Amino acid sequence: MPNPHMHYADASSPTTTAGTPLADVPQIPLTSRGTPTEAGWPNKGRLHIDSIHVGYLADGLAVLDVDNKNGKRGSRELKAIFRSLGLQPKISTFATATPSGGNHIFWQDPRIGLTNTVDAFGHVGLDFRVGRNGYVRDFPSPGYRILNKRPIEPMPGKLIDYFGNKIAERRARLAARSTGLGGVVRHTINGLEYAVYNAPIGQRNATLFWAASRVAEMPAARHRSALRAMRRAAFDIGLGHDEVEKTIASAFGGAA
Structure with missing residues (x-):
């Protein structure tokens, strides 16, 4: 289903990771519920617990999980951020669609101190998975499909500045209060x-x-x-x- 807020290439979904950036992203073992196995975390081998659920380690990546379920409207939040920065709401990097109507957007880790976070900086429905302690379940797990069959690109400069400023503001606020x-x-x-x-x-x-x-x-x-x-x-x-x-x-x- 096309996303009404952000624009993707909406490429036809391949049946395997061959020829996609996911072929080069380390896989990790998952349980049948789609969570990492204790023994395999973080395991950089190309393994999964069964033939259904596949997870990927966010090592060197910043994966934005755009959540549109349970009342969250992550796509609208992301579009609002893009517009506030003067950016077109268009995703050119590798991206996938999730079963709940959301998206995973893969960028190279900008190395600004961005870490795993839920509802990032007050933006409900935008979760980051970053580095060796972050992972995402994704294609070819059931219900996932590839939207942008493109290389994983650097995060846009304006987004790096935006999230970098948010990180600095939070650190300063905590220091001042604490x-x-x-x-x-x-x-x-x-x-x-x-x-x-x-x-x-x-x-x-x-x-x-x-x-x-x-x-x-x-x-x-x-x-x-x-x-x-x-x-x-x-x-x-x-x-x-x-x-x-x-x-x-x-x-x-x-x-x-």
Whole structure:
């Protein structure tokens, strides 16, 4: 079904990945539900758990998942961004259609600090999957088809500037809200979110565990909003969903 908001080449869908950029993207094992197997994550071999579900590691890529289900209108959000930047709502890079009426748009990772995120920067229905901690289920999994059988291109410069500014604004906002005298992070929700968001590579899981442990010490009425902030920051720095949930559950003694 053609997308009424963004324009794609709408090429006829091939039956295999041969001749498409997906042929060169590392595949990962998936369960029958389309989620990565624990043993195969991140596995850069060209494997999948069965002959149905195929997943791809977003290593070196920034894949935009445009979600149009459950009340989300990602295509409209994306079109609005393009128009605000003076861009035509036309996708020239490799792209696929998803079973729910959305799209996966593949760009080369712009290396601006973009990470896995849901409803990116307040744009409901626009999710990014970036780097070795990100993956997408895609063609030839059932219901997926190729729209643009084209090379994976760099992200347009105006989009790089737009998302780069959003990243800088968020970091500055968190820093301004979350540091006290001497730059000591307070044990507030904002402060804990800031700590996770700025955790150095190699200490991200440990920082998330520490922050979630501080949340566990808060009144129960604050747990939901605090954990939402912890998850958002953890996903933004590239931690995987299962990794985040296990860490939080561990901090809460097995359940959160």
